Amino acid sequence: MAISRFSTSRVGAGLPKYQKLWDGNTFYYPSAFESIATVTVGSGGTSYVEFTNIPQTYKHLQIRATVRGAYSDTAGQSWIRVNGVSTDSYAWHGIYGTGSGVGVENSDYTAKDGVYSAFRHSSNSATTGIFGVGICDILDYTNSNKLKTIRTLSGYDANGSGQARLYSGFLTSSTNAITNLKIQDQTGGGYTQHTHFALYGIKG
Amino acid sequence: MATTYEPIATTTLSSGTGTVTFSSIPNTYTDLVLVTSVIGTTGDYLRVRFGNGSIDSGSNYSTTVLAASNGSGGPASYRYANNTVAYVIVEGLTNSSNPSINVMNIFNYSNTSTYKTFINRSAHTSGTVTETSVSMWRSTSAIDTVRVFQDTYNMAAGSTFTLYGIKAA
Numbered sequence: 001m002a003i004s005r006f007s008t009s010r011v012g013a014g015l016p017k018y019q020k021l022w023d024g025n026t027f028y029y030p031s032a033f034e035s036i037a038t039v040t041v042g043s044g045g046t047s048y049v050e051f052t053n054i055p056q057t058y059k060h061l062q063i064r065a066t067v068r069g070a071y072s073d074t075a076g077q078s079w080i081r082v083n084g085v086s087t088d089s090y091a092w093h094g095i096y097g098t099g100s101g102v103g104v105e106n107s108d109y110t111a112k113d114g115v116y117s118a119f120r121h122s123s124n125s126a127t128t129g130i131f132g133v134g135i136c137d138i139l140d141y142t143n144s145n146k147l148k149t150i151r152t153l154s155g156y157d158a159n160g161s162g163q164a165r166l167y168s169g170f171l172t173s174s175t176n177a178i179t180n181l182k183i184q185d186q187t188g189g190g191y192t193q194h195t196h197f198a199l200y201g202i203k204g
Numbered sequence: 205m206a207t208t209y210e211p212i213a214t215t216t217l218s219s220g221t222g223t224v225t226f227s228s229i230p231n232t233y234t235d236l237v238l239v240t241s242v243i244g245t246t247g248d249y250l251r252v253r254f255g256n257g258s259i260d261s262g263s264n265y266s267t268t269v270l271a272a273s274n275g276s277g278g279p280a281s282y283r284y285a286n287n288t289v290a291y292v293i294v295e296g297l298t299n300s301s302n303p304s305i306n307v308m309n310i311f312n313y314s315n316t317s318t319y320k321t322f323i324n325r326s327a328h329t330s331g332t333v334t335e336t337s338v339s340m341w342r343s344t345s346a347i348d349t350v351r352v353f354q355d356t357y358n359m360a361a362g363s364t365f366t367l368y369g370i371k372a373a
Binding site: 031033034035036037038064065066095096097098099100101102129130131132133134135153154155156157158159160161162163164165166193194196198200 | 207208209210234235266267268269270271278279280281282283285286309311312315317318319321322323325336337338339340342344370371372373
Protein backbone atom coordinates (compact mmCIF):
# COMPACT_ATOMS: atom_id res chain seq x y z
CA MET A 1 0.00 0.00 0.00
CA ALA A 2 1.36 3.41 -0.91
CA ILE A 3 0.84 6.57 1.10
CA SER A 4 -0.88 9.04 -1.19
CA ARG A 5 -1.35 11.88 1.24
CA PHE A 6 0.33 12.91 4.43
CA SER A 7 -1.10 15.62 6.65
CA THR A 8 -0.42 17.01 10.09
CA SER A 9 -4.12 17.79 10.75
CA ARG A 10 -6.46 15.34 12.54
CA VAL A 11 -9.08 13.24 10.81
CA GLY A 12 -11.65 14.80 13.09
CA ALA A 13 -10.59 18.38 12.46
CA GLY A 14 -13.62 20.66 12.21
CA LEU A 15 -15.96 18.07 13.73
CA PRO A 16 -17.69 18.50 17.14
CA LYS A 17 -15.77 17.13 20.08
CA TYR A 18 -17.34 15.31 23.02
CA GLN A 19 -16.03 14.00 26.31
CA LYS A 20 -18.21 10.88 26.28
CA LEU A 21 -19.29 8.47 23.58
CA TRP A 22 -23.00 9.35 23.99
CA ASP A 23 -22.56 13.12 24.23
CA GLY A 24 -24.28 15.07 21.48
CA ASN A 25 -26.71 12.29 20.60
CA THR A 26 -30.43 13.03 20.61
CA PHE A 27 -32.04 11.61 23.73
CA TYR A 28 -34.25 8.60 23.07
CA TYR A 29 -37.24 8.15 25.38
CA PRO A 30 -38.73 4.67 25.03
CA SER A 31 -42.45 5.00 24.47
CA ALA A 32 -44.91 3.50 26.95
CA PHE A 33 -47.70 3.55 24.35
CA GLU A 34 -46.86 1.43 21.32
CA SER A 35 -48.69 0.40 18.20
CA ILE A 36 -48.97 -3.39 17.99
CA ALA A 37 -51.06 -3.95 14.84
CA THR A 38 -53.44 -2.11 12.54
CA VAL A 39 -56.20 -3.27 10.21
CA THR A 40 -57.44 -0.85 7.55
CA VAL A 41 -60.23 -2.29 5.44
CA GLY A 42 -59.77 -2.05 1.70
CA SER A 43 -62.23 -1.70 -1.14
CA GLY A 44 -63.36 -5.31 -0.85
CA GLY A 45 -64.54 -4.94 2.74
CA THR A 46 -63.96 -7.55 5.40
CA SER A 47 -66.09 -9.94 7.43
CA TYR A 48 -64.41 -9.29 10.75
CA VAL A 49 -61.20 -8.04 12.33
CA GLU A 50 -58.99 -10.23 14.45
CA PHE A 51 -55.82 -9.53 16.38
CA THR A 52 -53.89 -12.74 16.96
CA ASN A 53 -50.70 -13.65 18.81
CA ILE A 54 -50.96 -10.50 20.91
CA PRO A 55 -47.59 -9.98 22.63
CA GLN A 56 -47.62 -10.52 26.36
CA THR A 57 -45.08 -7.80 27.04
CA TYR A 58 -47.45 -4.91 27.83
CA LYS A 59 -49.51 -4.05 30.87
CA HIS A 60 -52.70 -2.91 29.15
CA LEU A 61 -54.24 -2.89 25.69
CA GLN A 62 -56.20 -0.25 23.82
CA ILE A 63 -58.12 -0.57 20.57
CA ARG A 64 -58.89 2.64 18.69
CA ALA A 65 -61.42 2.25 15.90
CA THR A 66 -63.17 4.07 13.07
CA VAL A 67 -66.03 1.83 11.93
CA ARG A 68 -68.71 1.58 9.27
CA GLY A 69 -70.66 -1.66 8.98
CA ALA A 70 -71.43 -3.18 5.61
CA TYR A 71 -74.98 -4.15 6.52
CA SER A 72 -77.86 -2.23 4.95
CA ASP A 73 -78.89 -0.15 7.91
CA THR A 74 -78.02 3.32 9.14
CA ALA A 75 -76.42 2.06 12.36
CA GLY A 76 -74.78 -1.06 13.66
CA GLN A 77 -72.91 -2.51 16.58
CA SER A 78 -70.11 -4.98 17.03
CA TRP A 79 -69.15 -7.57 19.59
CA ILE A 80 -65.73 -8.54 20.89
CA ARG A 81 -64.61 -12.10 21.59
CA VAL A 82 -61.62 -13.15 23.62
CA ASN A 83 -59.19 -15.97 22.83
CA GLY A 84 -61.56 -17.53 20.33
CA VAL A 85 -64.24 -18.30 22.92
CA SER A 86 -67.57 -18.29 21.09
CA THR A 87 -69.79 -19.98 23.65
CA ASP A 88 -72.32 -18.17 25.83
CA SER A 89 -69.69 -17.08 28.32
CA TYR A 90 -69.82 -13.31 28.28
CA ALA A 91 -71.58 -10.71 30.39
CA TRP A 92 -71.91 -7.02 29.57
CA HIS A 93 -73.83 -3.87 30.42
CA GLY A 94 -73.89 -0.26 29.37
CA ILE A 95 -75.56 3.10 29.09
CA TYR A 96 -76.23 5.11 25.98
CA GLY A 97 -77.73 8.39 24.84
CA THR A 98 -79.47 8.86 21.50
CA GLY A 99 -79.89 12.60 21.61
CA SER A 100 -83.55 12.21 22.46
CA GLY A 101 -83.33 9.72 25.29
CA VAL A 102 -81.15 7.61 27.54
CA GLY A 103 -81.12 3.82 27.72
CA VAL A 104 -79.41 0.99 29.50
CA GLU A 105 -78.66 -2.53 28.39
CA ASN A 106 -77.30 -5.60 30.05
CA SER A 107 -76.90 -9.27 29.52
CA ASP A 108 -77.77 -12.05 31.88
CA TYR A 109 -74.73 -13.73 33.34
CA THR A 110 -73.20 -16.03 30.69
CA ALA A 111 -76.02 -15.20 28.29
CA LYS A 112 -74.05 -14.13 25.24
CA ASP A 113 -71.36 -15.40 22.93
CA GLY A 114 -69.43 -12.12 22.94
CA VAL A 115 -69.27 -8.74 24.63
CA TYR A 116 -72.16 -7.35 22.62
CA SER A 117 -72.59 -3.71 21.66
CA ALA A 118 -68.95 -3.07 22.44
CA PHE A 119 -68.74 -0.70 19.48
CA ARG A 120 -71.65 1.38 18.24
CA HIS A 121 -71.17 2.70 14.72
CA SER A 122 -72.77 3.68 11.46
CA SER A 123 -73.68 1.18 8.78
CA ASN A 124 -73.89 1.16 5.03
CA SER A 125 -77.23 2.93 4.60
CA ALA A 126 -75.95 5.97 6.46
CA THR A 127 -74.83 8.99 4.46
CA THR A 128 -71.53 8.30 2.74
CA GLY A 129 -68.60 9.36 4.88
CA ILE A 130 -70.24 8.81 8.27
CA PHE A 131 -68.29 6.48 10.51
CA GLY A 132 -68.58 5.53 14.14
CA VAL A 133 -65.60 5.69 16.44
CA GLY A 134 -64.56 3.96 19.61
CA ILE A 135 -61.91 3.34 22.21
CA CYS A 136 -61.67 -0.02 23.96
CA ASP A 137 -59.49 -0.48 27.03
CA ILE A 138 -58.46 -3.80 28.50
CA LEU A 139 -56.42 -3.48 31.65
CA ASP A 140 -53.98 -6.07 32.99
CA TYR A 141 -54.71 -8.38 30.05
CA THR A 142 -51.89 -10.83 30.82
CA ASN A 143 -52.86 -11.44 34.43
CA SER A 144 -54.05 -15.05 34.71
CA ASN A 145 -55.58 -14.47 38.15
CA LYS A 146 -58.20 -11.99 37.00
CA LEU A 147 -61.23 -11.92 34.77
CA LYS A 148 -60.47 -9.20 32.22
CA THR A 149 -62.93 -6.33 31.92
CA ILE A 150 -63.36 -4.81 28.49
CA ARG A 151 -64.47 -1.17 28.60
CA THR A 152 -65.54 0.79 25.56
CA LEU A 153 -66.51 4.34 24.76
CA SER A 154 -68.02 4.50 21.32
CA GLY A 155 -70.66 6.04 19.14
CA TYR A 156 -71.54 7.85 15.98
CA ASP A 157 -73.26 11.06 15.01
CA ALA A 158 -75.26 11.32 11.80
CA ASN A 159 -76.41 14.95 12.02
CA GLY A 160 -79.85 14.40 13.46
CA SER A 161 -79.35 10.93 14.84
CA GLY A 162 -76.62 9.12 16.66
CA GLN A 163 -75.58 7.52 19.86
CA ALA A 164 -72.94 7.97 22.55
CA ARG A 165 -72.30 4.80 24.47
CA LEU A 166 -70.37 3.58 27.53
CA TYR A 167 -70.20 -0.20 27.77
CA SER A 168 -68.24 -2.84 29.59
CA GLY A 169 -68.16 -6.61 29.66
CA PHE A 170 -65.99 -9.61 30.25
CA LEU A 171 -65.43 -13.28 29.52
CA THR A 172 -66.82 -15.01 32.58
CA SER A 173 -65.38 -18.48 32.08
CA SER A 174 -61.63 -17.92 31.96
CA THR A 175 -58.85 -15.86 33.52
CA ASN A 176 -56.38 -16.80 30.79
CA ALA A 177 -54.15 -14.08 29.48
CA ILE A 178 -55.58 -12.50 26.36
CA THR A 179 -53.76 -13.47 23.18
CA ASN A 180 -56.56 -13.02 20.66
CA LEU A 181 -59.29 -10.44 20.12
CA LYS A 182 -61.94 -10.74 17.42
CA ILE A 183 -64.36 -7.97 16.52
CA GLN A 184 -67.36 -8.51 14.29
CA ASP A 185 -70.50 -6.63 13.31
CA GLN A 186 -73.43 -8.31 15.04
CA THR A 187 -75.41 -8.58 11.81
CA GLY A 188 -72.59 -10.59 10.29
CA GLY A 189 -72.40 -8.10 7.44
CA GLY A 190 -68.79 -7.11 8.00
CA TYR A 191 -67.16 -3.72 7.53
CA THR A 192 -66.73 -1.29 4.66
CA GLN A 193 -63.66 0.31 3.21
CA HIS A 194 -61.85 2.83 5.43
CA THR A 195 -62.90 1.01 8.58
CA HIS A 196 -59.83 1.03 10.77
CA PHE A 197 -58.94 -0.87 13.95
CA ALA A 198 -55.62 -0.18 15.66
CA LEU A 199 -54.32 -2.20 18.63
CA TYR A 200 -51.93 -0.50 21.04
CA GLY A 201 -49.96 -1.79 23.99
CA ILE A 202 -49.35 0.27 27.09
CA LYS A 203 -46.37 -0.54 29.26
CA GLY A 204 -46.59 -0.38 33.03
CA MET B 205 -39.05 2.56 17.51
CA ALA B 206 -40.90 5.71 16.47
CA THR B 207 -42.85 7.45 19.19
CA THR B 208 -46.51 6.45 19.01
CA TYR B 209 -48.18 8.94 21.32
CA GLU B 210 -46.52 12.33 21.49
CA PRO B 211 -47.32 15.96 22.19
CA ILE B 212 -47.63 18.20 19.17
CA ALA B 213 -48.26 21.54 20.86
CA THR B 214 -49.36 22.96 24.18
CA THR B 215 -50.43 26.32 25.55
CA THR B 216 -51.31 27.75 28.95
CA LEU B 217 -53.24 31.00 29.02
CA SER B 218 -51.53 33.86 30.82
CA SER B 219 -54.61 36.06 30.54
CA GLY B 220 -58.25 35.79 29.46
CA THR B 221 -58.46 34.61 25.87
CA GLY B 222 -61.35 34.17 23.52
CA THR B 223 -59.99 31.41 21.30
CA VAL B 224 -57.16 28.90 21.26
CA THR B 225 -56.13 27.65 17.84
CA PHE B 226 -53.79 24.86 16.83
CA SER B 227 -52.77 25.28 13.21
CA SER B 228 -50.44 23.62 10.72
CA ILE B 229 -51.12 20.28 12.40
CA PRO B 230 -48.93 17.67 10.68
CA ASN B 231 -50.76 14.91 8.83
CA THR B 232 -48.34 12.23 9.97
CA TYR B 233 -50.46 10.78 12.77
CA THR B 234 -53.54 8.55 12.76
CA ASP B 235 -55.56 10.19 15.54
CA LEU B 236 -55.36 13.43 17.50
CA VAL B 237 -56.09 13.84 21.19
CA LEU B 238 -56.86 17.30 22.58
CA VAL B 239 -56.67 17.56 26.36
CA THR B 240 -58.01 20.72 27.92
CA SER B 241 -58.33 22.08 31.42
CA VAL B 242 -60.44 25.20 31.09
CA ILE B 243 -61.44 27.80 33.65
CA GLY B 244 -64.50 29.32 32.04
CA THR B 245 -67.69 31.08 32.89
CA THR B 246 -70.78 29.50 34.34
CA GLY B 247 -73.39 28.76 31.76
CA ASP B 248 -71.03 29.21 28.84
CA TYR B 249 -70.41 26.23 26.62
CA LEU B 250 -67.06 25.07 25.32
CA ARG B 251 -67.01 24.69 21.54
CA VAL B 252 -64.69 23.51 18.80
CA ARG B 253 -64.31 24.07 15.08
CA PHE B 254 -62.03 22.45 12.56
CA GLY B 255 -60.54 23.42 9.27
CA ASN B 256 -58.08 22.77 6.51
CA GLY B 257 -56.17 25.95 5.90
CA SER B 258 -59.01 28.01 7.33
CA ILE B 259 -61.59 27.35 10.02
CA ASP B 260 -64.98 26.10 8.84
CA SER B 261 -67.72 28.18 10.49
CA GLY B 262 -70.53 26.77 8.35
CA SER B 263 -73.42 24.63 9.59
CA ASN B 264 -71.37 21.49 9.24
CA TYR B 265 -71.19 20.24 12.81
CA SER B 266 -73.39 17.97 14.89
CA THR B 267 -73.19 16.46 18.39
CA THR B 268 -74.88 13.71 20.38
CA VAL B 269 -74.42 14.03 24.15
CA LEU B 270 -74.87 11.70 27.12
CA ALA B 271 -74.65 13.63 30.38
CA ALA B 272 -75.25 13.24 34.08
CA SER B 273 -75.33 15.96 36.72
CA ASN B 274 -76.34 16.17 40.36
CA GLY B 275 -79.02 18.72 39.61
CA SER B 276 -80.95 17.11 36.80
CA GLY B 277 -82.30 14.04 38.58
CA GLY B 278 -80.79 11.55 36.19
CA PRO B 279 -78.83 11.11 32.99
CA ALA B 280 -79.86 13.11 29.96
CA SER B 281 -79.10 13.11 26.27
CA TYR B 282 -79.04 16.02 23.84
CA ARG B 283 -78.63 16.37 20.12
CA TYR B 284 -77.40 19.27 18.02
CA ALA B 285 -77.62 19.11 14.23
CA ASN B 286 -76.57 21.41 11.41
CA ASN B 287 -74.63 23.49 13.89
CA THR B 288 -71.90 26.02 13.27
CA VAL B 289 -69.89 24.47 16.11
CA ALA B 290 -69.35 21.11 17.77
CA TYR B 291 -69.98 21.21 21.49
CA VAL B 292 -67.27 20.00 23.82
CA ILE B 293 -69.05 20.74 27.11
CA VAL B 294 -72.74 21.57 27.16
CA GLU B 295 -73.61 21.68 30.83
CA GLY B 296 -71.79 24.93 31.41
CA LEU B 297 -68.30 25.69 32.56
CA THR B 298 -67.26 26.44 36.10
CA ASN B 299 -66.42 30.01 36.99
CA SER B 300 -64.19 29.13 39.93
CA SER B 301 -60.55 28.13 40.00
CA ASN B 302 -61.63 24.53 39.53
CA PRO B 303 -61.25 23.80 35.85
CA SER B 304 -63.45 21.83 33.53
CA ILE B 305 -61.49 18.94 32.05
CA ASN B 306 -61.99 17.38 28.69
CA VAL B 307 -60.32 14.74 26.53
CA MET B 308 -61.25 14.84 22.87
CA ASN B 309 -60.25 11.97 20.61
CA ILE B 310 -60.31 12.88 16.92
CA PHE B 311 -60.08 9.79 14.74
CA ASN B 312 -58.54 9.47 11.28
CA TYR B 313 -58.23 13.24 11.10
CA SER B 314 -56.26 13.27 7.87
CA ASN B 315 -58.40 10.77 5.96
CA THR B 316 -59.89 12.52 2.91
CA SER B 317 -62.57 9.88 2.28
CA THR B 318 -64.44 10.10 5.58
CA TYR B 319 -66.22 12.75 7.62
CA LYS B 320 -64.41 13.53 10.86
CA THR B 321 -65.91 12.01 13.99
CA PHE B 322 -64.62 12.55 17.50
CA ILE B 323 -65.44 11.51 21.03
CA ASN B 324 -65.29 13.74 24.11
CA ARG B 325 -65.23 12.93 27.78
CA SER B 326 -65.75 15.90 30.06
CA ALA B 327 -66.23 16.63 33.71
CA HIS B 328 -66.58 19.80 35.72
CA THR B 329 -67.73 21.05 39.08
CA SER B 330 -70.44 23.38 37.82
CA GLY B 331 -73.41 21.22 38.68
CA THR B 332 -70.98 18.31 39.21
CA VAL B 333 -71.34 17.14 35.65
CA THR B 334 -69.84 14.29 33.70
CA GLU B 335 -70.45 14.10 29.97
CA THR B 336 -69.55 12.03 26.98
CA SER B 337 -70.38 13.01 23.45
CA VAL B 338 -69.84 12.06 19.85
CA SER B 339 -69.53 14.83 17.28
CA MET B 340 -69.03 15.02 13.56
CA TRP B 341 -67.58 17.60 11.22
CA ARG B 342 -69.22 16.93 7.85
CA SER B 343 -66.14 17.39 5.77
CA THR B 344 -63.76 15.00 4.09
CA SER B 345 -60.97 17.56 4.30
CA ALA B 346 -58.01 16.62 6.41
CA ILE B 347 -57.92 18.55 9.68
CA ASP B 348 -54.93 20.81 10.03
CA THR B 349 -56.52 23.44 12.29
CA VAL B 350 -58.45 23.07 15.56
CA ARG B 351 -60.03 26.01 17.39
CA VAL B 352 -61.47 25.90 20.91
CA PHE B 353 -63.58 28.74 22.31
CA GLN B 354 -66.54 29.63 24.47
CA ASP B 355 -69.89 31.13 23.49
CA THR B 356 -69.45 34.56 24.92
CA TYR B 357 -66.72 34.94 27.48
CA ASN B 358 -62.97 34.52 27.57
CA MET B 359 -61.31 31.42 28.87
CA ALA B 360 -59.40 32.44 31.98
CA ALA B 361 -55.70 32.54 32.74
CA GLY B 362 -54.37 29.18 33.83
CA SER B 363 -56.44 27.24 31.28
CA THR B 364 -54.32 24.65 29.49
CA PHE B 365 -54.61 23.04 26.08
CA THR B 366 -52.41 20.21 24.79
CA LEU B 367 -52.66 18.50 21.42
CA TYR B 368 -51.25 14.97 21.02
CA GLY B 369 -50.75 12.79 17.99
CA ILE B 370 -51.17 9.00 17.99
CA LYS B 371 -49.59 7.01 15.23
CA ALA B 372 -50.77 3.54 14.30
CA ALA B 373 -48.48 0.96 12.80
